[in-house]
Each structure stands twice: as structure tokens, then as C-alpha cells.
Amino acid sequence: MLLNASPRKTIIYLFIICLVVLSMPLFLRAKFADNNLIGEESYSNYKLANMIKDNGFVKYDELSYSGRDLKYEHGYIGLLSLSPRLFSWILPILFGLFSFVLFYNIVKKYDSDIALISSLLLIFSPSFIYLFSVSTKFSAASMFILLGLYLYLKGKDYNKYLSYACFIAVSFFSIEAFFVLFLIGLFFAYKKKIEWQFYIASVSLSLGILYIQFGNLLFNFSLFFERYIPFD
Numbered sequence: 001m002l003l004n005a006s007p008r009k010t011i012i013y014l015f016i017i018c019l020v021v022l023s024m025p026l027f028l029r030a031k032f033a034d035n036n037l038i039g040e041e042s043y044s045n046y047k048l049a050n051m052i053k054d055n056g057f058v059k060y061d062e063l064s065y066s067g068r069d070l071k072y073e074h075g076y077i078g079l080l081s082l083s084p085r086l087f088s089w090i091l092p093i094l095f096g097l098f099s100f101v102l103f104y105n106i107v108k109k110y111d112s113d114i115a116l117i118s119s120l121l122l123i124f125s126p127s128f129i130y131l132f133s134v135s136t137k138f139s140a141a142s143m144f145i146l147l148g149l150y151l152y153l154k155g156k157d158y159n160k161y162l163s164y165a166c167f168i169a170v171s172f173f174s175i176e177a178f179f180v181l182f183l184i185g186l187f188f189a190y191k192k193k194i195e196w197q198f199y200i201a202s203v204s205l206s207l208g209i210l211y212i213q214f215g216n217l218l219f220n221f222s223l224f225f226e227r228y229i230p231f232d
Contacts, residue, residue, distance in 0.1 A: 049080035075172030096132025
């Protein structure tokens with residue numbers, strides 16, 4: 001059916017399949033796990049989103065580990081705080097659907113048949129299902145990376161500026177994804193695939209955003225490794 005369908009119908013069919021696949025964990029959890037979230041990070045994000053909903057962006061948690069400073073990316077938690085319980089369920093799915101559409105259109109620029117096959121493999125891959133059915137910051141970061149790549153490949157100057165804005169926006173969602181983009185961008189700038197001035201400007205703005213969110217954690221490597229690579 002998919003192989004014989006028009007490109008427009010193909011994306012619709014794939015979109016429906018993607019929606020069903022990403023929604024299945026939600027229904028299974030609703031039926032067998034009393035609507036519980038999955039994973040420690042999901043609960044941590046939900047708790048923090050409720051704190052922000054009641055008190056705005058908070059810097060200190062008095063209830064955890066006898067009190068601790070909070071360092072976190074503001075983007076995903078800020079979105080969750082609009083409706084913590086509902087958005088913990090639906091935001092990852094929405095980001096997943098949008099990411100799938102972007103992925104399909106990126107690959108379709110080169111080959112429609114490969115876009116169909118690779119999209120089906122993507123939809124049914126365990127990593128894709130987990131990423132976009134569990135409430136973590138990486139769902140949003142991945143979507144913005146794909147959106148930036150899609151806009152960059154469109155070629156027009158204004159699309160490239162928008163793509164840089166998307167890559168910068170990743171800093172609001174994941175410090176780890178920023179460092180991955182930093183290294184990839186450095187490689188492409190070295191190979192003269194992107195202009196050095198735009199790369200340096202994007203990295204500078206991203207570091208500024210990260211500094212607002214993390215402060216001295218970003219430049220204090222001992223604190224950074226303690227926060228992100230705990231040694232038990």
C-alpha cells in the first residue's frame with residue numbers, strides 16, 4: 001500500500017503509523033501501570049515542572065537530599081510547567097511526530113524510496129519509541145536539531161539563519177546536545193561547509209544561554225563532572 005501510494009499519501013500513512021506506535025506505551029501504561037510515568041528523569045521533570053508552575057523558575061529544592069541547588073535547562077521544564085501531568089504524556093509524542101516528519105522530508109530530498117524504508121525503520125526502532133514516549137529533555141532537543149538541519153538544507157539565506165536559531169535553541173533543552181552540536185559544527189566549519197563567523201556567533205550565544213541556566217557549573221569542570229558524571 002505504501003509503495004504504491006503518492007508521496008502525499010505516503011507521509012500521511014507513515015504519520016498515522018508513527019502516531020499509533022508512539023501512543024501505544026501511553027495506553028499500555030494507562031491500562032497496566034495506573035498512568036505512571038516511566039523513568040527517574042520523568043518524575044524529576046514532573047516534580048520540577050510543578051514547582052515552577054507554583055513558584056516560577058526555582059534555584060533551590062528544599063525537599064530533596066536535605067536541600068540542594070537546582071541546575072537545569074529551562075526549555076523543556078518550562079513547557080511542562082504549563083500543564084505538568086498532561087504535557088508529561090503528550091509533549092514527547094508531539095515532538096516525536098514532528099521529528100518523524102522532518103526526518104522523512106530530509107531523506108526524501110535524496111531518495112523517496114529510501115525515505116520510506118528508513119522512516120519505517122525509524123518508527124519501529126526501540127530508541128525512537130523510548131525517546132519520544134518518555135518525558136525527557138532529549139525529545140525536544142532532537143526535534144530542534146532536525147528542524148535546524150531541515151532548514152539549513154533548504155538552502156536560502158533566511159532559512160540558514162533560522163536553522164542557526166534552531167541550533168542555538170537546543171541550548172535551552174540539553175547541554176549534552178549542545179556539546180555534540182559544538183563538535184559537529186567545528187568539524188563542518190573546519191571543512192568550510194559552514195561559515196566560521198556564523199559558527200562562532202552561534203556557539204557564543206549558546207554559551208551565554210547555558211551560563212544563564214547553569215552559571216559557574218558550565219566553567220567549573222569539577223562541578224560539571226559531579227553533576228553529569230557522578231561517581232558512586
